[in-house]
Amino acid sequence: MDNTILRTEALHAYYVLDVYGKQKILKAVNEVDLAIQEDEIYGIAGESGCGKTTLLKALAAAVEPPLRVMSGRVTYRIAGEDVDVATLTPEEKRKLRLEYIAYVPQGSMSVLNPVARIRDTYRDFIESHIGAHQKAEAYELAKEHLSELGLPLKILDAYPHQLSGGMRQRVTIALATLLKPRIIIGDEPTTALDVVVQRGVVQLLKDVQRKLQNTIILVTHDMGVHANIADRIGIMYAGKIVEEAPTEKIFGAPAHPYTQYLINSLPKFGDKTQRESVPGSPPSLANLPSGCPFHPRCPHAKDICKQEMPGFTQVEPKHRVACWLVGEGEHGKAA
Amino acid sequence: MEKLLEVENLTKTFTLGSVLSRVKITAVDNISFYIKPAEIFALAGESGCGKTTTARIIMGFEHATSGVIIHGGKKEAKNEKVWFTEGIQAIFQDPFGTFNPLRQVERYFFETIENYKLAKSKQEAIDRIDAKLRLVGLSHEDLAGKYPSEFSGGQLQRISIARALLTDPQLIIADEPVSMVDASLRMSIVNLFKKLRDELGVSVLYITHDLATAYYVCDRIAIMFRGKIAEMGTVEQVLMAPKHPYTQLLRASIPEADTAHRWQGEIKLTDTEEEEYLRQGCRFAGRCSHVMSICRTTPPPDFEVEGAQVACHLYAEQHID
Ligand SMILES: Nc1ncnc2c1ncn2[C@@H]1O[C@H](COP(=O)(O)OP(=O)(O)OP(=O)(O)O)[C@@H](O)[C@H]1O
Ligand code: SF4
Ligand SMILES: [Mg+2]
Numbered sequence: 001m002d003n004t005i006l007r008t009e010a011l012h013a014y015y016v017l018d019v020y021g022k023q024k025i026l027k028a029v030n031e032v033d034l035a036i037q038e039d040e041i042y043g044i045a046g047e048s049g050c051g052k053t054t055l056l057k058a059l060a061a062a063v064e065p066p067l068r069v070m071s072g073r074v075t076y077r078i079a080g081e082d083v084d085v086a087t088l089t090p091e092e093k094r095k096l097r098l099e100y101i102a103y104v105p106q107g108s109m110s111v112l113n114p115v116a117r118i119r120d121t122y123r124d125f126i127e128s129h130i131g132a133h134q135k136a137e138a139y140e141l142a143k144e145h146l147s148e149l150g151l152p153l154k155i156l157d158a159y160p161h162q163l164s165g166g167m168r169q170r171v172t173i174a175l176a177t178l179l180k181p182r183i184i185i186g187d188e189p190t191t192a193l194d195v196v197v198q199r200g201v202v203q204l205l206k207d208v209q210r211k212l213q214n215t216i217i218l219v220t221h222d223m224g225v226h227a228n229i230a231d232r233i234g235i236m237y238a239g240k241i242v243e244e245a246p247t248e249k250i251f252g253a254p255a256h257p258y259t260q261y262l263i264n265s266l267p268k269f270g271d272k273t274q275r276e277s278v279p280g281s282p283p284s285l286a287n288l289p290s291g292c293p294f295h296p297r298c299p300h301a302k303d304i305c306k307q308e309m310p311g312f313t314q315v316e317p318k319h320r321v322a323c324w325l326v327g328e329g330e331h332g333k334a335a
Numbered sequence: 336m337e338k339l340l341e342v343e344n345l346t347k348t349f350t351l352g353s354v355l356s357r358v359k360i361t362a363v364d365n366i367s368f369y370i371k372p373a374e375i376f377a378l379a380g381e382s383g384c385g386k387t388t389t390a391r392i393i394m395g396f397e398h399a400t401s402g403v404i405i406h407g408g409k410k411e412a413k414n415e416k417v418w419f420t421e422g423i424q425a426i427f428q429d430p431f432g433t434f435n436p437l438r439q440v441e442r443y444f445f446e447t448i449e450n451y452k453l454a455k456s457k458q459e460a461i462d463r464i465d466a467k468l469r470l471v472g473l474s475h476e477d478l479a480g481k482y483p484s485e486f487s488g489g490q491l492q493r494i495s496i497a498r499a500l501l502t503d504p505q506l507i508i509a510d511e512p513v514s515m516v517d518a519s520l521r522m523s524i525v526n527l528f529k530k531l532r533d534e535l536g537v538s539v540l541y542i543t544h545d546l547a548t549a550y551y552v553c554d555r556i557a558i559m560f561r562g563k564i565a566e567m568g569t570v571e572q573v574l575m576a577p578k579h580p581y582t583q584l585l586r587a588s589i590p591e592a593d594t595a596h597r598w599q600g601e602i603k604l605t606d607t608e609e610e611e612y613l614r615q616g617c618r619f620a621g622r623c624s625h626v627m628s629i630c631r632t633t634p635p636p637d638f639e640v641e642g643a644q645v646a647c648h649l650y651a652e653q654h655i656d
Contacts, residue, residue, distance in 0.1 A: 047517045048488075194381035194544070199588040203601060221518055224547075224590030228597050248594045265522045266592040267551035270575060275551065277523035281487045 011072035030239035043230030166197030345402035380559035424499035430491035489520035568643030
């Protein structure tokens with residue numbers, strides 16, 4: 001049975017920039033095939049600037065110039081039907097947003113209106129989605145929702161700046177999940193929070209997911225957070241997903257040389273053995289290396305790596321890798 | 336035992352709020368620690384715990400309210416700005432903020448050489464610059480004529496370290512030196528500190544909130560909480576067998592990059608920062624699962640527990656409950 005709720009096929013999303021009259025293209029999402037399942041937490045990891053946020057924008061149907069979807073598609077499964085995001089009208093998108101899919105962008109404290117009390121933000125939000133006639137009832141719902149998530153009701157009377165960073169982030173998540181969306185997309189929701197608070201936010205995300213049995217797509221650069229929460233992880237490098245596997249496999253048996261560096265460089269308590277960083281520097285998305293984009297930094301690079309991008313090889317069920325060392329691979333649909 | 340730098344009873348208070356409702360916050364509250372030669376010492380804790388303020392006082396950017404800092408036989412009382420010297424150099428958090436984007440990176444090197452009169456000729460200066468850059472895996476050639484935007488964050492941070500090394504310091508103060516560097520490049524910086532310690536005998540005061548990296552690179556560590564040192568000892572003592580309930584909570588909250596150690600149970604988040612700073616007794620009392628009545632009234636003294644120093648009433652000989 002296919003439980004795919006969100007699918008991308010050969011998705012290419014580029015920033016098309018005008019630099020002193022010259023066109024510059026950043027290939028931030030470069031042929032990405034994903035099949036994200038119902039009731040799963042899907043993590044996306046990769047170094048800064050590799051395109052994670054851009055991919056999320058495309059998944060959330062929040063693409064705005066200078067970002068453009070050049071080719072490929074994103075489809076949502078809504079009530080048994082596959083819906084191509086590109087065919088949605090702005091009004092349909094607005095409806096879907098928060099009721100079907102909730103997107104919490106990076107640095108999303110900004111979602112909360114700084115000059116409105118939290119209760120007013122909630123009210124505006126409920127009115128625009130549920131309609132004014134149910135206002136009182138909806139407000140009760142909001143209170144119920146907050147206490148269900150273990151957040152104190154007194155925050156409703158606070159302004160965002162009066163809340164701590166962690167509390168603001170939890171309020172943002174609470175708000176995003178009020179309408180029980182089927183998909184929640186979170187971009188670095190715990191970055192810049194203290195660890196104890198971060199744990200509280202992750203706990204909240206997990207609780208929400210368990211209650212709604214929905215899908216969470218989570219971007220974070222913190223591999224510790226992924227290890228704790230994700231069911232599956234996609235590793236992104238220079239605009240491409242280069243490896244995808246269940247979380248235990250990514251940590252226990254990474255197969256792509258980049259993933260191997262990423263995992264082996266992580267410090268661990270009780271283990272002082274020497275760790276090494278990925279050699280070299282990240283490539284420019286405006287001027288990608290030929291072939292496999294990792295080849296200039298890869299200690300295993302062969303001639304073919306410089307010439308052609310490998311397709312995906314299924315090393316095990318649910319574990320796919322795009323690397324010539326593993327196999328020739330296939331380009332095409334994700335399972 | 337030889338001590339390179341010693342901090343005694345350092346205190347710093349800030350006054351917050353308006354004229355009518357002033358609140359005094361003790362950001363650093365009577366802390367003492369020392370750093371040995373060729374040692375990496377971590378001052379760790381969460382945001383607002385006072386670690387950066389402590390570093391800024393040592394560097395002379397901030398005046399202490401009271402307390403003493405001893406370095407190189409010089410004992411300095413409060414309010415004396417002497418510390419940013421040849422012997423102590425610093426590296427900051429934001430590699431892009433350290434360098435002016437319109438200035439060639441090598442200018443900073445020549446400036447330091449001039450300030451401290453480290454060379455007699457241009458060639459001597461270049462040789463010195465090149466030698467220090469080679470310690471961090473670069474060379475003068477890699478830098479010549481280039482601007483900050485031509486380097487990655489990780490490279491710029493290595494360049495900052497090379498510049499700090501120009502004066503042959505005995506101590507480098509590094510405030511969150513890798514928190515803005517990509518995780519995949521972080522170890523290349525952290526490994527440099529180990530190399531400087533092992534090969535050149537340089538000490539590092541490593542300010543961080545990242546305990547896993549602190550474990551990897553540091554010898555000893557002090558965990559700060561709301562202006563006080565909660566626990567201090569070797570990283571093995573403090574991070575592998577934490578004694579203070581706060582250290583225990585912190586340690587348990589770190590997401591380990593290991594699927595076999597997923598978080599168990601739930602945690603409680605309460606109390607605002609200000610309440611904790613103004614608390615009478617132990618500042619952790621509001622969240623501590625072992626809290627006793629004495630904790631609410633009396634600040635805990637330091638106890639020695641299995642070689643580590645722990646500020647918690649649980650370790651009193653016989654605690655009054
Ligand atoms: N609005 C924009 N206009 C032009 N270029 C952009 C824009 N947003 C992002 N980029 C560029 O696109 C590339 C991918 O950026 P993206 O934000 O997707 O990376 P990321 O993986 O989310 O990074 P981080 O981990 O730092 O958040 C980067 O080179 C970035 O500079
Ligand atoms: S395809 Fe080649 S260059 Fe790319 S990761 Fe694999 S071995 Fe390295
Ligand atoms: Mg991003």
